[in-house]
Amino acid sequence: MKNSLLVCFGLLFSALLWGADVDKSLLKINGKETSLAEFEYYYRQIASQTKESPQHYFSNFVTYKLKVADARRLRMDTLPEFKKQYARIQANLLKAVLLDKAGMEALKRSMSEKRRNRFKRTDEVRVEEITLLLPQYATDVERRDADRRIDSIYSALKTGASFSELSEKYSEKKSSEPEWRPIGLLSDEFAAGLQNLEKGEFSKPFHSPLGVHIARLIDRRNGIGTSDFSQTLERYVEQIDASSPMLNRSLYEQWQNGSLEHWLPFRQAYDGLLAIYWDEKHSSPVVASPAELEQYFKAHKDDYVWEFPHFKGGVVHCLNKKAASKLKKRLKKLHPSEWNAAIQRLSSENPNLRAKVETGLFQIGKNVYVDKLAFKCGTYVPLKDYPYTFVIGKKLKKKPEGYEDVKEEVVRDCLQMKKREKMAYLQRYFTVEINEEVLKTVNYVGNN
Structure with a gap:
């Protein structure tokens, strides 16, 4: 949580340099208003590092405000530790301007x-x-x-x-x-x-x-x-x-007479700390099983279409054509994840079968051996110690076969979906009203 607090304070401190006074109501959660000024401040912090439009980023902002609303409902702001930490952040903010x-x-x-x-x-x-x-x-x-x-x-x-x-x-x-x-x-x-x-x-x-x-x-x-x-x-x-x-x-x-109570950096410090406490309380990790990943992949195959063909399998460098024939026969019976261990075992039994293998997905144009032997284009120079090279596997034109071919992307997208589902109860518990006309006016943010 301490690292999160440092990040939170860093963002809040930069608000001191921004004097926008935009008080239009952008969002209501159970009737409690959030101004356009607050959303614009948050978007300004990420605008230079993201290609997200304000409208796309807005969904993350709504989730943040729902966490804050739920934290207030759970009275997390009455916890002694919360009060102590907020007092320290507030003091640092004041020190910067006082x-x-x-x-x-x-x-x-x-x-x-x-x-x-x-x-x-x-x-x-x-x-x-x-x-x-x-x-x-x-x-x-x-x-x-x-x-x-x-x-x-x-x-x-x-x-x-x-x-x-x-x-x-x-x-x-x-x-x-x-x-x-x-x-x-x-x-x-x-x-x-x-x-x-x-x-x-x-x-x-x-x-x-x-x-x-x-x-x-x-x-x-x-x-x-x-x-x-x-x-x-x-x-x-x-x-x-x-x-x-x-x-x-x-x-x-x-500050002493309460005139700064609604100062934007104070409000954001308070809400930001509440969101951190909410995350701590709901910190059980979101995980996805292989079955869930495969199910997600099948439902969203079109999201993972490739621009260029790929080759799925391995590139094997060995001593000669005769060794290649024996190696290919053995490797076809095994999963690609077992090929390295199999080649090491075969090499120890018969030095003539000494070889090295590289497995994975190879996009055309990324590996000279795959380009020549699988896609019949280009050329390559044989390795000195392993002069004969062959490939084993299959060509995939446009789409991966299963989620493991694009596992990193599928895991990321599946977990994002599960997180949204985890947050769905907040959207059912709280009434969210969005002023779409006001939201459209933030297109310029970050571009000037």
Whole structure:
């Protein structure tokens, strides 16, 4: 789910750069309206990477909104974990617009002048951490839960568990490769946690304003390089809290009095997270048996017509015509999937039957041996070690014989159909009303 949240946040953040104000009603699910603006935003994200028309993509959007509606019906938005995760996403969205950039640059310049010399004398550390985040006004229940989880992780570390693996699995504060950080820019709690550690050692659990932590000291050195200074200041600025003068006060006050409640990025963050929770609850895999694949293929044969003829079988390279005759006689009795094993066995019994085989579907124009020996066109140069070549199999002009000839495509299409069937109950449970006239107006999206 964490990866899904990162993708979700990435899409939502880009909404900050898009100021369209289109409030036409495009869709209603049980009477609840979805605006054209919301759909246009989603389509803009995929328009440059897909050939789908807005109308074709719209079916995916409706499915997404049905998931959201069902998640609300199931009250997934009342779950404590949902509330905590949404609060974190909301905070990141706000941070992107509420920080006063001019004030932030002024702070960086001031810090640069006043602290550069002190930073040069300050030890730096590279640290790996496991962090469980807590809201600014965490309840006693939330704090006890975080303490319980961090104690369990600490117990696992003491028994020899990998710090990196546990950090990847449980830490709620993700970072790339650990960078050098001046101790002077760490919080007092974090610096104290590292104080008595040797390289490679990890601390006991400790608290900070962000949450609860376990830190592992990777390395320690003196001084700070000039090239690292700007990044260090960036990290410091990122830790500014809600009381900072760096905030855009006007927008901050709008958020406090609820004026931003219906802000499009907020709505999409909320709905996107609900859809993720719905997917988690209904995550049983959709699979298709061979019988279902064959049945699907027979019902949709015309979808898999080839533009060019194919040859189904194998290309066998051997020593001479006499060996070819013996090999062909043996291989005809076996399934193509058994040919390689059969040739290895025959080669070990009789070196004169040494050969190599390539099996599969060969489109005309893709294999010189098949072109010459099966389709009677072109030419080829015999292999030095296997100078005699023959083909065994059959020509297929326009259509595959069975689903296995186009298995990848059939599996994909069959699973898509089963997923649609799995979603059908939502369409029966909820009333969906689509404004077709409004939908037609989004043809231009992504083309300007």
